[in-house]
Structure formats: C-alpha cells, structure tokens
Amino acid sequence: MNETSLKKKLSKLKLGGLRYFDSIGSTNDEALAWATAGAPDFSLVIADEQTQGRGRFDRKWFTPKGSGLALSLILRPPHSHLPYLSRTVGLAALSIADPCFKLGLTPRIKWPNDILLNSKKAAGILIETVWSGDKVDSLVIGMGVNVNKASVPPADMLQFPATSIEDELGEATPAREDILFDILGAFLHWCEKIDTDELIPTWEGILAFRGEQVQVAGQSPITGELLGLEPDGSLLLLDANNNSVIIRYGDVSLRPA
Numbered sequence: 001m002n003e004t005s006l007k008k009k010l011s012k013l014k015l016g017g018l019r020y021f022d023s024i025g026s027t028n029d030e031a032l033a034w035a036t037a038g039a040p041d042f043s044l045v046i047a048d049e050q051t052q053g054r055g056r057f058d059r060k061w062f063t064p065k066g067s068g069l070a071l072s073l074i075l076r077p078p079h080s081h082l083p084y085l086s087r088t089v090g091l092a093a094l095s096i097a098d099p100c101f102k103l104g105l106t107p108r109i110k111w112p113n114d115i116l117l118n119s120k121k122a123a124g125i126l127i128e129t130v131w132s133g134d135k136v137d138s139l140v141i142g143m144g145v146n147v148n149k150a151s152v153p154p155a156d157m158l159q160f161p162a163t164s165i166e167d168e169l170g171e172a173t174p175a176r177e178d179i180l181f182d183i184l185g186a187f188l189h190w191c192e193k194i195d196t197d198e199l200i201p202t203w204e205g206i207l208a209f210r211g212e213q214v215q216v217a218g219q220s221p222i223t224g225e226l227l228g229l230e231p232d233g234s235l236l237l238l239d240a241n242n243n244s245v246i247i248r249y250g251d252v253s254l255r256p257a
Ligand code: ATP
Pocket: 055, 056, 057, 059, 060, 061, 062, 063, 113, 114, 121, 122, 123, 124, 144, 146, 151, 152, 153, 157, 158, 159, 160, 162, 163, 252, 253, 254
C-alpha cells in the first residue's frame, strides 16, 4: 500500500481529502486534529502502521506494518442526521461487515464496536467527537481491520480471541486496497441510510449472541438474553426476572454467559 496506488484506487469515491502515512501514532489523533482545523466532510486518514493505535478507553490497538487496515474517516453530519448519530457505530460496523459477506465470510457484530469472524475479533471501531461548544462539529470514525495474518496480536495482549480475514479465507484474501475500497463504498451507502428504517434491522440481524445469554461487564454488570436493538442502537436484554434492560453505549464488554 502506498499513497499513489491508494489515490488511484479511491479516485472514484469522492473523498473530501486523503492523508496517507507509512507510519503514524494513531490515525484517529491525526483525524481529530485535521477535523478541528476544518477538514472537509468524508476526509480519510490512513496508515500502513500505527505505533500508538487506540481502542476504546485508551486500550491498545495493534497495527503492525504492512498487514492490516488502520483508517479514520471524518464526517460532518448534516443537521437532519443529528438525531441519529448514536447509530454511527452500527453503520461503521455494517461497512466492515458488507465486504466480509462479499468474500463469503459470515461476520457478526459484537455490540457495540467489534466485528467477529468465526467468533473471533477481526475488526474494531473507535468513534470520537469534535465539539463546537455543545454542538457536534464533526465525528472521527476509526476502524482497525485485521486483513493479513500478521495483523493479529499475540495472544497475551488479548482479552478476547482475535483473527484476520486471511486466517479465515486463506489465499483468496484480496489486497488491502480492495477491501478498503469496499468498506468506504459501504460506508457511503449506509451513511445515506442513517435516518431510515433499514439500518437497525440490518445491524440487528447480524448481532453476535442474539437470542443467547450474555454477560455485560461494566459499571453495572448484568446477565440476560440478548434480544436486539433499540431504535437508537442501544442494546436490549431480557434479564432473569423477565425485565427488559437497555444497555447504552459506554465502557461495556459483551461476553457469552
Ligand atoms: P474486548 O475486545 O475484550 O471485548 P472491548 O471490546 O471492551 O474488549 P475494545 O476497547 O473495544 O475493548 O478493544 C480493545 C481491545 O482489543 C484491546 O484491549 C485488545 O485486547 C484487543 N486488540 C488490540 N488490537 C487488536 C487487533 N489488532 N485485533 C484484535 N483485537 C485487538
């Protein structure tokens, strides 16, 4: 992957701007700074390697050189989309899932922000907001996708098993640029549908552990049956007393019970 080949591959996509780095700390940090400085809508920061890749709550995200996708998209949501911004993590997850389906894989979304292949984590999403007073100026949507085997972290770094597209698909694995193109195409498609009735059922349809007992670890741990999603993308569980419980996005980790 290099800047020239990327620009050629992505030329049809009408990006707001593109910044490519052979190596960077975190593409989200670069995108946050660029967004604050006025980056156009749908600008992309992408790197071949991250040395300080971040997950949620400053957990480390492993992105060794030449093996995965580490990208951050800058979005400037129109006023009409503001009521639906809590769905953004779902549309980002669907944008990674769609190209996986196209490859014959069966991705599942481990709510809120992980994409599983064969019950192992193959991608994660980190969304950060740039505020202008109390208004959303822009969103930075960070995506890390394990494409080649070398992108999978050593087991001692993990609390949940990990995999890559290549681990699941073998030699049929496309080049990273091709997967990137499909992710961005799917992202544009789902962005336009953020305010429609289509997004939630599609997202819900590929949730990991649906209909199963799960544990939600976090500030208020809870066990229950995973029923589905609320219209805002919150998770709906049925607890042991048959009460509906809504879990909102936050520092929660989902596990099979
Ligand atoms: P978990 O992944 O245990 O459910 P989480 O989803 O709550 O945790 P996140 O902040 O979403 O945690 O993800 C960060 C975690 O992902 C790290 O703590 C690490 O265990 C794991 N991780 C880091 N890099 C990768 C990678 N390239 N592929 C898969 N998992 C990774």
